[in-house]
Amino acid sequence: MRDVVLWLSGAALAFLVTAGAFLLLANLATAPSEKSLNPDGAPGGSGHTLDLQLDRERLASLEPLPDQSLDLAVENEGDEQLTHVNVTLIVSSENTALSDPRYYRQTVEKLPVGGTASVRFEFDLLAPEQPVAIPPAANPEPPREILELRATTPDGNSTVRTVILPP
Structure with missing residues (x-):
């Protein structure tokens, strides 16, 4: 014992x-x-700071239909005027097996210090045709759409906003 x-x-x-x-x-x-x-500072420390302002009410009213529109504001919070700011909208599905992202681009030519530029995107939220038939029991609810909005300066500084839309 x-x-x-x-x-x-x-x-x-x-x-x-x-x-x-x-x-x-x-x-x-x-x-x-x-x-x-705390995130690290901007690469290169150039002082270019961008911000994207989204209309939450408009985002909530988006439907899975063609010819949708979204207005957003690009704001220069830095200390230098910006030129050629590329704004990209990527529309994709949360179902990555069948995802075919769609890209929409706009360019803001000049953005003064403290200034704001409006950008309007016209895009389709209609889900593309699925080449593979999925049994109804395997996917009871349609996949959600993901909107990724990105503003990028020529120096490489950028800001990103991601929105997941309900099915």
Whole structure:
């Protein structure tokens, strides 16, 4: 009986030492939360800062139909005038197996410091024809559409907004 108690105490001690070592290693490998939440500065530090303002009410009213439109505002929050800001809208499906993304592009020629430019996209939200028939039981609800809006300067600075539309 004494051997069993000694063996169980040794096993429990070994377990506690091993668990403590793993917890110590896990705590050493993580960065402080304040540091990991703050994004790094813009690449190159050029001071060009863009922002995209979206109309939430219009986004909520989008339907899976052709000839939809979306207005957005591109704002220059930097300290220099921007030229040739490319604004891209990518429409894709959350079903990546059948996804065929559609790209729409606009260019803002000049964007003064603190200025805002309006951009209007005309696009189709009608799902493309699916080449492979899927049994109805395999996919009970239609996949959602994903809108990715990206504004990019010639220097490579960009901002991205992603919207997932309900089915």
